[in-house]
Amino acid sequence: MDPKQICYEKRGQVLVKNLRSRHFEAYYCPNKAAALEKALELIPKGASVGWGGAMSAQQIGLIDAVRAGEYRAIDRDLGQTPAEREKIMKQCLGADVFLTGANAISLDGQMVNIDGNGNRVAAIVYGPDSVIVIAGMNKVTDTLESALTRARTVAAPMNKQRFDTPTPCAVTGACADCKSEACICNQILITRNCRPAGRIKFVLVGEELGL
Numbered sequence: 071m072d073p074k075q076i077c078y079e080k081r082g083q084v085l086v087k088n089l090r091s092r093h094f095e096a097y098y099c100p101n102k103a104a105a106l107e108k109a110l111e112l113i114p115k116g117a118s119v120g121w122g123g124a125m126s127a128q129q130i131g132l133i134d135a136v137r138a139g140e141y142r143a144i145d146r147d148l149g150q151t152p153a154e155r156e157k158i159m160k161q162c163l164g165a166d167v168f169l170t171g172a173n174a175i176s177l178d179g180q181m182v183n184i185d186g187n188g189n190r191v192a193a194i195v196y197g198p199d200s201v202i203v204i205a206g207m208n209k210v211t212d213t214l215e216s217a218l219t220r221a222r223t224v225a226a227p228m229n230k231q232r233f234d235t236p237t238p239c240a241v242t243g244a245c246a247d248c249k250s251e252a253c254i255c256n257q258i259l260i261t262r263n264c265r266p267a268g269r270i271k272f273v274l275v276g277e278e279l280g281l
């Protein structure tokens with residue numbers, strides 16, 4: 071193993087322990103293939119499955135596996151119009167399982183997510199019976215303060231490059247704390263603990279995933 075993987079593994083074990091102390095389920099997987107296997111173990115056959123902000127889930131092959139598997143995928147990409155996509159996004163709030171990622175996770179087990187429309191953070195907070203977070207170890211920071219900084223100054227400006235709407239970070243790549251109509255930083259969620267216990271499940275991956 072190279073030094074980065076060794077470090078990820080050590081930090082991953084610390085984080086798993088700290089997440090469990092906050093009543094999350096948590097698993098460390100050394101690579102994408104192991105993470106896909108673990109995530110699929112956590113999804114009951116026949117479950118309705120939605121997702122949002124799930125680039126890391128996509129990168130490990132989980133979204134394709136759900137689409138192809140014995141599940142009821144709630145897939146907003148099948149919406150033909152903005153109104154249809156919106157309707158499908160709302161259906162995700164009642165899914166059996168919701169797949170998502172994290173903008174940052176502090177080593178003491180707190181997750182930070184930023185959202186423009188709010189659909190993703192809404193599903194993390196309440197609604198789906200089960201939430202599965204797929205996160206590369208590149209998302210893990212030493213403190214909650216550095217997690218918030220990562221989410222605001224790294225993840226959000228990078229994410230904004232995927233959308234063709236005007237904000238300062240779309241032009242410069244740096245956050246200017248904007249109030250733009252196109253701002254993607256309208257909701258900032260810190261998930262400190264999990265209630266009911268085990269509702270939110272972390273699959274941590276010893277690779278760099280997402281933004």
Ligand code: SF4
Binds near residue numbers: 239
């Ligand atoms: S400039 Fe606006 S949209 Fe961009 S990261 Fe900062 S607050 Fe978010």
